[in-house]
Amino acid sequence: MTDHFVEDKTNKVNVKLEGMAEKVNFNDLKTGGFIKQRQKDMFTVRLRCPGGRLSTDKLVEISKIAHKYSKKSVVHFSFRQSLEILYVDYKEFGNIVAELEKIGQKVASCGPRVRVPTACGGCEYNPNGLTDTQKMADMVDKKFFGTPTPHKFKTSFSGCPIDCARTKEMDLGFQGVVEPVWDEPSCTGCTICAEACKEDAIVSDPDTGKPIFDPKKCIFCGDCIRACPTEAWKAKRYGHIVRVGGKHGRHPVEAIEVCAFLPDEKVPDAIQKSIEWYNANGKRGERIATVLKRVGVRSYLDHMAPVFGAVAPAFAETTDKQGV
Amino acid sequence: MSDAKPVIKADATLDLRGVMCPINFVKTKLKIEAMETGQVLELLLDSGEPVQNVPKSVKEEGHKILEVKKEDGHFRLMVKKGC
Structure with missing residues (x-):
């Protein structure tokens, strides 16, 4: 990731993006999702993609913008699922942000604040x-x-x-x-739940095949519910x-x-x-x-x-x- | 298991012992696709991963598991084709 870049300690949160072509405080930029690269004048523009999900319509538009502004025609998927447009000249910030805004795509943020989930x-x-x-x-x-x-x-x-x-x-x-809950009358004692449980929280009764459940071992994954052929295991709460x-x-x-x-x-x-x-x-x-x-x-x-x-x-x- | 259960007759059998995930599920799916709704497929699945995964996938595809029998090192399932 890009955290070797000096953190902004001045608490200036919002960077003015319009008409900033000349005077730029590089420390401030990171708070707006612009991350300085090794290369002179080159920045990474980190987009805001919560949950890493994008509509294909938006992705098509983003790719056009990335193609236009990335001097090396490359993007990178960040470790936190957001798309980063690499090699953007800082003099183009105003333009790229305006174009992204037009398609409803926001720029992410770095620094001391709540990040994109x-x-x-x-x-x-x-x-x-x-x-x-x-x-x-x-x-x-x-x-x-x-x-x-x-x-x-x-x-x-x-x-x-x-x-x-x-x-x-x-x-x-x-x-x-x-949380799984077991309904005895629906159970046929088939033992599949005990097989399906990877945590040994369910063992089958040797005589009846019916489950013996140990809630202390259960990690609440729901494998038993999904494996049960007769719906004897049900979801109590999510x-x-x-x-x-x-x-x-x-x-x-x-x-x-x-x-x-x-x-x-x-x-x-x-x-x-x-x-x-x-x-x-x-x-x-x-x-x-x-x-x-x-x-x-x-x-x-x-x-x-x-x-x-x-x-x-x-x-x-x-x-x-x-x-x- | 209840005592007087009618014996379920299979229309086809698929022995998937020794077949790995997810090939075993793919083979099951292909077999079921070639069958009629309501017909019963007998499945033999290894213990461990196969029996952890195949039955729940079969359920998620809308078929019904009528019967499960644990045998030596494997399971014998009766699956009724859904719509």
Whole structure:
């Protein structure tokens, strides 16, 4: 990625893009999604593609613009799913932004603020998907993108415990889960659920073949529900596992689980309140992982109680084990 | 498993023991496509990945799994073709 570039420490957020051809503060540019390249006068223009999803109509238009402005005719898919147009001359910023705006394509942002959310395909078309991650990413982009924070603030949405969107490495991550419930009369004792369960949370009774379920081992992936031929395993509830304080980079930190089965409609509150806590407690340049370490997870959980309250208890044990 | 279940008769059989994912599912799909709605296909699937994946894919395609029997190291399934 491009983070070797000097961070903007001056808190100037919005860069004027019109008529800026002559005087340009290169530090300011990064906040507007323009990233300086090694090559003289050359910048990468990072587009805003929440969840990495684009309509083909838009993609066609973007490719025309990229073809016109990239001096080397190349684009790059960023690690956070957004399309980057490489080798753009900074003197063309006004023009390229105007052209992108015309097709409804916004430029992303870097620096100390809420970044473009990433997401897997989610339940719309991925058979493993349990939550509509794309819908959530779109919501976060509309509601929170660009909100100033002490340092960068990355969010992501995974639709299932395979966690392709790496919620464990996010400042705030949401991973889809489903709680299975078993209906004995519909069960034929075929043992497929025990075969399908990769976590050994279901074993078959040696006599009847019926499942013996261990919720402590269950990671709530829903494989049993999907494998069951007679619908004896059903979904009781869907939701998100919420993880906070993860990061990658030079010193990766694994996020801690702070909530299970948070329903879709509570996700905006969870983000809102997390940003509140982060802004109130974080020093400039500190990721939320560092703040949690310095101030303590308990302080965060207390602040989050109105949102997590009813859904958190299952994880109090886990967080205590993690040395809160 | 109930005692007095009528014996399900298969219209065709596909032995997929030793066939890997996702080839086993593709073969199942092709076989079912050549059958009539309501006909029953008998499937033999290895334990492990094949039985974890093929039945749920078959279900997602709209077919019904009528019966599953665990045998030595593999499963025997009866699948009724849906619409």
